[in-house]
Amino acid sequence: MxxxxxxxxxxxxxxxxxxxxxxxxxxxxxxxxxxxxxxxxxxxxxxxxxxxxxxxxxxxxxxxxxxxxxxxxxxxxxxxxxxxxxxxxxxxxxxxxxxxxxxxxxxxxxxxxxxxxxxxxxxxxxxxxxxxxxxxxxxxxxxxxxxxxxxxxxxxxxxxxxxxxxxxxxxxSVSELIKEEVLAPYHDYIYLVPVTKEAQGQFSDFLENQNQIVAKLCCNQEVTDYLLAQEFIQQPLNCTTFIYKNFDVYLSCLFYLNEQHYQIGRDHWKVLGTKRKKFEIPQQTRNSIIDLYQYLYHANPRLNIFNYLSKAGWLYNDKLRLFPNFEGTNQANIPLVKEAIQHIVIKEESYLGSMLRGVLLFDHIKKDVLDGKENYLEYGVAPAFLDFKDLLKPETSLAAICGEFLIISQEVYQNYFINYSAFQKEKNLANYVYLTMTDKNQSSLLSLTTQLLDSGILNLLIGTVSLLGEGWNCPSINTIIMGNAAGSYVQTQQIRGRGLRKDGKRKLTNIWHIGVIYPNIPLAEQPSFASIFKRLSFIEGLNLLTVPLVSTGSERFELPDIPDIQAISGYTQHNLFQAKEREKYFALWSDALKQGTRLAMPLFIRNQSAEKELDVKTTTFKNRKEKSLNFFQSLLQGNLAFYFKEQKKRRLWRNSCRIQQKVVQTIYQLLINEGLLSEKIPLTIKWDETVFSCEVTASYHQEKLFNNLVSETLGEIENPRYLLKIKHAYFAVPARYSKNKKDAQSFLAEIQKSYSSAEIFYSKNLAGRKHLINARLNTLINPDNLEIIEQKIWH
Structure with a gap:
């Protein structure tokens, strides 16, 4: 045994x-x-x-x-x-x-x-x-x-x-398995496809229509009159229970009325617990508009504005659909996407020749094109097969497979599949034969096709995600092209995993993602590419911004922030050129993995106004902005006001970092006191002018617990049970230490070792709710809100 x-x-x-x-x-x-x-x-x-x-x-x-x-x-x-x-x-x-x-x-x-x-x-x-x-x-x-x-x-x-x-x-981690030579290294590439002018026009019309609707929502006399009649607006001091319970709604009403040029009265400032001169009412935001109209629809759905929203498609089946996603048709972009995939395959074929072991994956089959249906606007396994059978070199062997059929060349059929019944469709298949897939033969047909691709008898296999996705193994695959819609992170990773198996050789797999992109729109606002971009940020891979490093994070793809046509073309051409450098990237993986022994999870806390760029030498984010001017340079340029403003911001940030350091050290010590961390586990805290970072070097379980507690404490304050106040700064006491007053007092006692004046407040009573409101207002007043990022880095 x-x-x-x-x-x-x-x-x-x-x-x-x-x-x-x-x-x-x-x-x-x-x-x-x-x-x-x-x-x-x-x-x-x-x-x-x-x-x-x-x-x-x-x-x-x-x-x-x-x-x-x-x-x-x-x-x-x-x-x-x-x-x-x-x-x-x-x-x-x-x-x-x-x-x-x-x-x-x-x-x-x-x-x-x-x-x-x-x-x-x-x-x-x-x-x-x-x-x-x-x-x-x-x-x-x-x-x-x-x-x-x-x-x-x-x-x-x-x-x-x-x-x-x-x-x-x-x-x-994948990095750990690559280092141990269990899995093969890889490199992810994005091929950016700019949409057609027709699609751009549709999106522009969508945005224009949305702006018109939002303009009506931001300024509507009926809504204004309704709000002015509400008791919590007229007599706020008599409605503090409602206001404190529905604070987001209350703020959204104030934002709205302020933009209609109504003065916020003294009683409202008393409720807010601040003075007029210390607080400027912010403009309406997307979230405040949603909060306002969700409240209004619940309170009075008969308002005329809801008839308007219903006609606009923002109210459907008695449910508000505020700010719906763009649902323009992608059919006009299909020829461009097909052309992109052809471009990738032709390049990979020219780089690898007979060593190509590629798989091209789709969601759909589109079998009708095999019977003569027009192929131009059809997208799937069958249309791709018809394109490539005439496009590839004669020596490049092609096959297509799905749950309904297997299509292979006459030569491959005669040599390996002669025992299977097949027929030929003269019009479209030429020198290829069509084998019908059944429940009885599917397993054996798929197994034999996989062996032929693995051994190099086949060079490119076109198939469906449902058949060649999760669970399918072909170790020699060195090129994956994701022609599917990649509906989720799970599916993306499952497909990528097909290319990570080792085949005993010096293999590196190129993984291609297709990104349909609207020129001149920021990446975060792209209607289709933004979700792909977000999923890719979870995936670890080579980060070459400075020294070779393995990390997660979207910055490693080095995409243009606002992609114009020239930037899109340049980015894609660069990727196509780099795709031939497999030996180079194989060596870069080796160099990157030598930099460390584990995939760590440091937390980065930074002002959202700072641009993200990972400084891999210090594992902190650095700012891309030009070096600040000193006093004498500012004096000579007549810009002292800006100089003093920047100095104040730096001073406030340094003070903030000192407090954050003590809070992080407190959480670390409490976990040691509980026996969940050992005193031998190191805590590393760093900060510079824009970024604060912290990390414990421990097991995944321990690191995740620590990170979650730090994020909960230093992150945006929502509705914690207990609030911590240090000087003028508020923090959420994490749920782990706020189950009862005794736990919260233990948390405070540890903080008071560094800040004796620190206080905690129970947010569920009236006095505590006022402090909670103060904390929320501080977030609104501060334009440089903190962003907390957990990034995985091999070091």
């Missing part, structure tokens, strides 16, 4: 196991190819409990059974939920089919360890059922295994996911 020999990173997880069970859950993130099944079986062996393993597919079910039988043949295994054994293995679908009537299933059958494999699938139906079952189970421990937590899920889905799996306890 073979014994399991754990790799270094797997052993690290096992060594930390006791620390993960403080909340009866273990949640491990590990890339494809890292051995999650082996890790899971080892943990089951350590836990020694009656276990149910849930998987999303029959293929993974077989993988678990085969692995257990290889290493632990003595374990009794069942595949039947109604007849569970020591280890029971089945699919999520099987459990779902049994329904909620099984609410005491775990207790009834004595199951007290639940393994959730590929746990990123646990959204919506599956998570609802499992949460229902878990709520009725006592003493149930869970193990969640995934390569791709659903980071960009909506708030409700993410909350349910974490309720079920627990917070992430350990992340085995």
């Amino acid at each position: 073979p014994t399991i020999e754990l790799r270094t990173y797997q052993q690290r997880v096992i060594d930390q196991l006791v620390n993960y069970l403080d909340n009866n859950s273990i949640h491990i993130v590990a890339p494809p190819g890292s051995g999650k099944t082996i890790l899971g079986i080892t943990i089951i062996d350590k836990i020694q409990r009656k276990t149910l393993i849930l998987v999303p597919s029959l293929l993974l079910k077989k993988q678990w059974i085969d692995t257990i039988q290889e290493y632990y043949p003595q374990w009794e295994i069942s595949e039947n939920l109604l007849q569970p054994a020591q280890i029971t293995i089945t699919t999520y679908q099987d459990l779902l089919g049994k329904g909620k009537e099984w609410k005491h299933y775990f207790e009834e059958y004595g199951i007290n360890f639940l393994v959730l494999d590929e746990s990123h699938h646990l959204k919506k139906r599956w998570s609802d059922l499992l949460l229902h079952l878990r709520e009725h189970a006592n003493d149930l421990q869970t193990l969640a295994l995934t390569a791709t937590p659903p980071f960009d899920a909506n708030q409700k889905e993410w909350k349910n996911y974490i309720r079920l799996t627990g917070a992430i306890d350990e992340e085995i």
Whole structure:
């Protein structure tokens, strides 16, 4: 009987196991190819409990059974939920089919360890059922295994996911596996596709229409009259309970009325707890408009403005849809996107020749074009195949595969698929044959096609994400082109993972993302590219802004801030040129990984007005702005006012950093007092003129706990139970230390070792609510709000 020999990173997880069970859950993130099944079986062996393993597919079910039988043949295994054994293995679908009537299933059958494999699938139906079952189970421990937590899920889905799996306890990074030569290095490229003039016109019309609607929302006599009649506007001192409970609504009303040139009376300043000269009412914002009209619709949906919003499409099915996303058609852009993909493939073919092992992925098949339908505006597997069969060099072997068919050349068919029935469509397929995919032959056809791509008989395989995405393995892939819509971070990472497998050679995989972009629009405001850009910021990869480094963060892609046509073209051409430098990037990965031993998670806190640029030597952000002028330079240029203003800002920032340092040190010390951190774990705090950073060098579990507490304390104040005041600055007492007055006092006592005048306030009574309002107003007054960024950096 073979014994399991754990790799270094797997052993690290096992060594930390006791620390993960403080909340009866273990949640491990590990890339494809890292051995999650082996890790899971080892943990089951350590836990020694009656276990149910849930998987999303029959293929993974077989993988678990085969692995257990290889290493632990003595374990009794069942595949039947109604007849569970020591280890029971089945699919999520099987459990779902049994329904909620099984609410005491775990207790009834004595199951007290639940393994959730590929746990990123646990959204919506599956998570609802499992949460229902878990709520009725006592003493149930869970193990969640995934390569791709659903980071960009909506708030409700993410909350349910974490309720079920627990917070992430350990992340085995891709960088770590590349360093240990378990996975292959890679480089992500973005091909920017500027939209057509037609699409630009649609977006311009959308923005113009939105501006017209917003103008009506910002200034409407009916709304003004309605607000002026409200008691909390007329008699604010008599309505403090309502105001303090609905402070965002109250502020949005003041912002609105101020812009209608109504004076804010003395009673309002008393409610706000500040003086007129100290506070200038801000302009309306997108959020304040949403707060105002959500309140108005709840209070009086018969206002005429809502008829207008209904006709404008901003009110639908009795639900406000304020600031809806742009939903312009992308069909006009299809030829441009197809041309971009062709450009990428032709370049990769010229760079790699017979060594090309490429996969091009789509969401749709569009089979009709094989029967003669016009191809120009069709986008999917079949249209791409028809384009490439005449575009590639004769020696480049092409195939297309999906759940309905496999298309291969006559030569490949004769040599490898002769036992499968096939037919030829003379009009469009020429020297290719069409094999119909069925339930019976799908597995063998896919397996043989994969082998041919892996061995180089095939050079480019066009397919669907549903078939060639999660779970598909072809180690020799060195080029991935994501022609799909990449609907989520999970899907993006699953597809990228197809190219990370090692094939025993010196391989580097180029991964291409297609970004449809509207010229001259800031990246954050792009209607389609902004979501892709956000997902890419979660992905670790080479950061070459200064020295070679591996990090997360969107800045490593070095995209133009406001992309005009010239910048778009230059950026894409540069990427196409760099794509041939595989040896160079392979060496850069090696250099970057030599810089450290772990993927750390420092927190960066900076003024939002500062431009982001990572200084990799100090792992802090630095400002791209020109060096400030000194006193004499300012005097000579007649700009002393600006000089003194900048000096004041620097002084305030330094004072802020000193307070932030003490707050961070307090959190660090409290975690030591609880035994959650050791005094041997170092705390590093740095700051410069624009950025404050802090980091503990510990396990993932410990670093994440520390970062969450720091972010909660130093971040934007919303509605904490207790408030901390140091000098004129307010902070939220984190929930961990504000469950009751005793905990909050312990937090304060630690702070007072550095700031004896520090105070805490309970925000749920009247006096405390006034301090909470003060804290919120300070945020509004300060134009340089802080932004907290957790960035993963290999060092």
